[in-house]
Amino acid sequence: MSELVGEHHHKLDPKGRVSLPADFRKVLPKNLKVTRSPKDECLYVFEPTAFSAWVNSFFEAKGGYRASNPKMARLRTVLNSRARDVEVDGSGRIGISAELRNAAGLAKDVVLVGNDDHLEIWDAQRWTDFVDSVDLSDLFSE
Numbered sequence: 001m002s003e004l005v006g007e008h009h010h011k012l013d014p015k016g017r018v019s020l021p022a023d024f025r026k027v028l029p030k031n032l033k034v035t036r037s038p039k040d041e042c043l044y045v046f047e048p049t050a051f052s053a054w055v056n057s058f059f060e061a062k063g064g065y066r067a068s069n070p071k072m073a074r075l076r077t078v079l080n081s082r083a084r085d086v087e088v089d090g091s092g093r094i095g096i097s098a099e100l101r102n103a104a105g106l107a108k109d110v111v112l113v114g115n116d117d118h119l120e121i122w123d124a125q126r127w128t129d130f131v132d133s134v135d136l137s138d139l140f141s142e
Helices: 022-028 048-060 070-081 098-103 124-132 136-140
Strands: 005-009 018-021 029-034 045-046 084-087 092-094 111-113 119-124
Touching: 005 018, 018 119, 029 048, 029 098, 045 048, 048 070, 048 119, 084 092, 119 124
Parallel strands: none
Antiparallel strands: 005 111, 018 092, 029 045, 029 084, 045 119, 111 119
16 A cells, blocks of 8 residues: 555535545445554554455454464454445545444544554544644654
């Protein structure tokens, strides 16, 4: 996947669709996976292979996924169950189910944020609160 960056303010339409920014549409395929962030702060949108890599990344520190490990199997099942397949329509929009919108607290105003291998969809106010809580000077402290 190409690197996704930037912050883009959009609106959800009454049917729960949001337009993807033009620069995201240029690099993303038509078929995507949308899932809840681990703490339900926002939604993550991945290419299918990047989604699989994301799920697998949770098990890397433990030597990789092992189907014989019941806890790993349960965790992977839940991660996969939270994802939905979506398709970019001819107008460059994706539809977000009411279930996913509610889980992430998405209202009408949303912010699409590029985060390298995926994009995130935030409620606009939640995004502002999140950004305000981050102190970039922490990058330069010892």
